Amino acid sequence: MxxxxxxxxxxxxxxxxxxxxxxxxxxxxxxxxxxxxxxxTSVGAGLNTGILYLFIMPYLIAMVIGYMWYKNAKKRKSKFVFQGEKF
The missing domain is CATH 1.20.5 (Single alpha-helices involved in coiled-coils or other helix-helix interfaces)
Structure with missing residues (x-):
């Protein structure tokens, strides 16, 4: 529900x-x-550049957060490996 x-x-x-x-x-x-x-006519080109900037920023932020998450998960996984054994 x-x-x-x-x-x-x-x-x-x-x-x-x-x-x-x-x-x-x-x-x-x-x-x-x-x-x-x-x-x-230069305002139209500037407007298109602004639209592309606003379009790319959320994806760029998501990629940075995803990369940081991946590195953190990889680091945590390596802490649990002790002398070739996984816990």
């Missing part, structure tokens, strides 16, 4: 937060369109 409640709360949170993210996309689009009409 707890799993179902957690799943439903996750879906509800996702639906609520998506409304806010769509509003931000409309603001970015309006900003880029306004700059293109005035002849400045």
């Amino acid at each position: 707890k799993v179902i409640k957690g799943f439903l709360l996750t879906i509800l949170f996702t639906l609520i937060s998506q409304i806010q993210s769509l509003a931000q996309c409309a603001m970015c689009r309006a900003s880029v369109e306004n700059n293109v009409h005035t002849g400045e």
Whole structure:
């Protein structure tokens, strides 16, 4: 029952937060369109770079945490090996 409640709360949170993210996309689009009409196209390239930066950061953080977890698990495993015997 707890799993179902957690799943439903996750879906509800996702639906609520998506409304806010769509509003931000409309603001970015309006900003880029306004700059293109005035002849400045460098803002669009900067916006794309910012999007890629925001896209990569969570994956980079997850990779660093995974690497640290792996090294820690490997170190703990080597502590339990004593004279060729595993405990």
